[in-house]
Amino acid sequence: MLAKLCKKAFPRSLWVYHCNSGACNGCDIEILNILTPYYDVERFGIKLVGSPRHADVMLLSGAVTRPTLPLVKKAYEAIPAPKLVFGIGSCAVGGGCWFDTYNVTGGAATAVPVNYYVPGCPPRPEAIIYGVALALGLVDKKAAPVELKQVEFPIDAYERNKAWEERNVIYELLKH
Amino acid sequence: MWLTSKIKQILMVLKPGVVTLKYPFEPRPVAKDFRGQPAWDHHKCVGCGGCAAHCPARTILVRDICQELRIMIYDGARCAYCGRCADVCPEDAIVMTEQFELATGDRDDITVTMELFMLTCQRCGRCYNMETTNMIDKMELKGFRYDHLEMRAVIPKATERFDAKVLEATERYERPRT
Numbered sequence: 536m537l538a539k540l541c542k543k544a545f546p547r548s549l550w551v552y553h554c555n556s557g558a559c560n561g562c563d564i565e566i567l568n569i570l571t572p573y574y575d576v577e578r579f580g581i582k583l584v585g586s587p588r589h590a591d592v593m594l595l596s597g598a599v600t601r602p603t604l605p606l607v608k609k610a611y612e613a614i615p616a617p618k619l620v621f622g623i624g625s626c627a628v629g630g631g632c633w634f635d636t637y638n639v640t641g642g643a644a645t646a647v648p649v650n651y652y653v654p655g656c657p658p659r660p661e662a663i664i665y666g667v668a669l670a671l672g673l674v675d676k677k678a679a680p681v682e683l684k685q686v687e688f689p690i691d692a693y694e695r696n697k698a699w700e701e702r703n704v705i706y707e708l709l710k711h
Numbered sequence: 712m713w714l715t716s717k718i719k720q721i722l723m724v725l726k727p728g729v730v731t732l733k734y735p736f737e738p739r740p741v742a743k744d745f746r747g748q749p750a751w752d753h754h755k756c757v758g759c760g761g762c763a764a765h766c767p768a769r770t771i772l773v774r775d776i777c778q779e780l781r782i783m784i785y786d787g788a789r790c791a792y793c794g795r796c797a798d799v800c801p802e803d804a805i806v807m808t809e810q811f812e813l814a815t816g817d818r819d820d821i822t823v824t825m826e827l828f829m830l831t832c833q834r835c836g837r838c839y840n841m842e843t844t845n846m847i848d849k850m851e852l853k854g855f856r857y858d859h860l861e862m863r864a865v866i867p868k869a870t871e872r873f874d875a876k877v878l879e880a881t882e883r884y885e886r887p888r889t
Contacts, residue, residue, distance in 0.1 A: 575731040625768070628818065629788030632768045642789070644818075653814045654821060656791040661732075661739050666814030668735040678815040683753040683825040 548580030549667070551621075552590035552614065556607050556643070558597025561657035562624035566594055568660045576664060579671060587613040592670075598626035598639045599646040611647040621666060622649045625656040746794045746807040748787060751825050755804035758783070758827040762796035762805055771796065781829045787813065787821030 555563055569576050570583055584590050587610045599607055611620070622643040625631040630641035643649050653666040668674045732739060741747070758781045763771035768791050772784045796805050813821055 573730055573732060574734065578731070625789050625791050629786070631789050632791060634768065634789050651814060651816055652788070652818055652821075654787060654790065655811065655813070656793070659741070659811050661734050662811045662814060664734050665812045669814050669816075674735050674812075676815060676820075677810075678813045678820040680820055681823040683751055683823065685753055685826060685828050 548582070549592045549619075549671075550582050550584045550590050551592045551594050552584055552587045552610070553594045554587075554596070554607060554610055556595060556597040556603040556627075556646070557600035557639070558624065558626060562596035562626075565657045565660050565663060566596065566623060569663050574660045574664060576667065579667065579673075581667065587611075588615070590614050591617065592619045592621060593647075594621050594623055595627050595643045595647070595649070596623045598630045598633050598641065599643055601638050601640065604640055604646055607643075607646045619650045619670060620647050621670075622652045623663060623666075624658060625654055628652045628654045631656070741809045741811065745809055745811070746792045747810040748792075748808055748813060748821070749785065749790070749794075749796055749805050750808045750810075751783075751785070751823060752804045752806070753825050753827065755802045756783075756825065756827060757802055757804070758829055759801065761799045761801065765795045765799045767791060767793060767795065775829070779829055781827045783825045783827065785823040785825075787823070788818045790821075 553563070553566055568574060587593065591614070593611060593614060595607070597603075611618075620643065622628050626633065627643040627649070630639060633639040634641045640646060651666050651670055653663055655662050658666075665674060669676060758773075760773045760783075763769075763773045763783070768789045770786045770788075770790045772786070774782045774784070776782060792807070794807050797803075797807050815821060
């Protein structure tokens with residue numbers, strides 16, 4: 536009874552484990568930033584834990600470099616079963632500027648299945664909070680693929696071509 | 712003693728009040744000159760491809776189809792939001808917006824595709840946009856013309872430039888996966 540009540544009263548408390556897989560520390564500082572009282576994420580029940588065995592969520596920052604690849608996989612396997620992975624920053628999302636470098640596997644998705652992507656270099660603390668709130672279902676998703684199309688053919692191309700064709704009219708007139 | 716110190720602490724904390732942001736429930740404006748997701752204006756863009764050439768992460772792909780259509784794909788997955796594309800754009804067709812709420816479950820959600828109508832260069836057969844200060848126009852005025860029979864022999868055609876393998880590889884663009 537009490538357990539059920541607790542489940543209803545305190546839903547979805549995520550304990551996060553922060554994993555740096557060769558990031559430049561920019562994203563790590565922003566992750567630490569959201570744990571400060573100013574951007575207080577303990578409102579959502581989020582708590583930083585030191586071991587992946589205690590965690591529900593892995594915050595993965597950095598393009599997964601070759602030396603860290605087995606370690607990231609190990610840490611991912613150590614998290615108990617219902618688990619989420621957040622890719623924080625451009626490097627974790629798609630590999631950043633190093634997506635095809637020899638020593639980088641090119642993004643977190645190549646090492647572990649990533650559930651949520653938070654792009655940015657580094658992402659604002661608000662952007663990370665937004666990603667977490669998206670996972671908790673507090674906000675709506677705003678990103679959507681955009682397609683831009685020019686629907687009309689530019690009409691001045693015709694006029695310009697015509698002007699080019701009639702460019703020698705003045706010489707034709709001068710002949711007579 | 713213990714209790715008085717606690718009460719003191721509470722009074723100390725009460726003075727500044729609550730400093731925590733209510734961010735996901737209230738909007739939070741960005742700072743000045745913040746660089747968020749870049750946005751194209753397809754009315755202004757001339758399709759020069761300068762943004763693609765300058766992008767350090769090579770997020771912008773330019774592809775010509777049928778010599779009259781140029782497709783530009785911005786793949787936001789590895790964009791570093793450095794703003795160099797906005798710097799080099801000669802027409803200010805690409806600007807850095809203030810959109811930073813880009814968290815998503817699917818990487819294709821942050822992709823922008825743009826189709827542009829282009830003209831075909833009479834000399835090389837490749838796409839270009841009509842401009843008044845175009846170098847090709849200037850060359851045309853100096854006597855480089857398509858109807859010169861001597862020049863006609865050295866004009867390469869666009870179809871000669873691509874081999875079948877390249878065409879097939881770029882037929883369906885996909886993000887590089889390793």
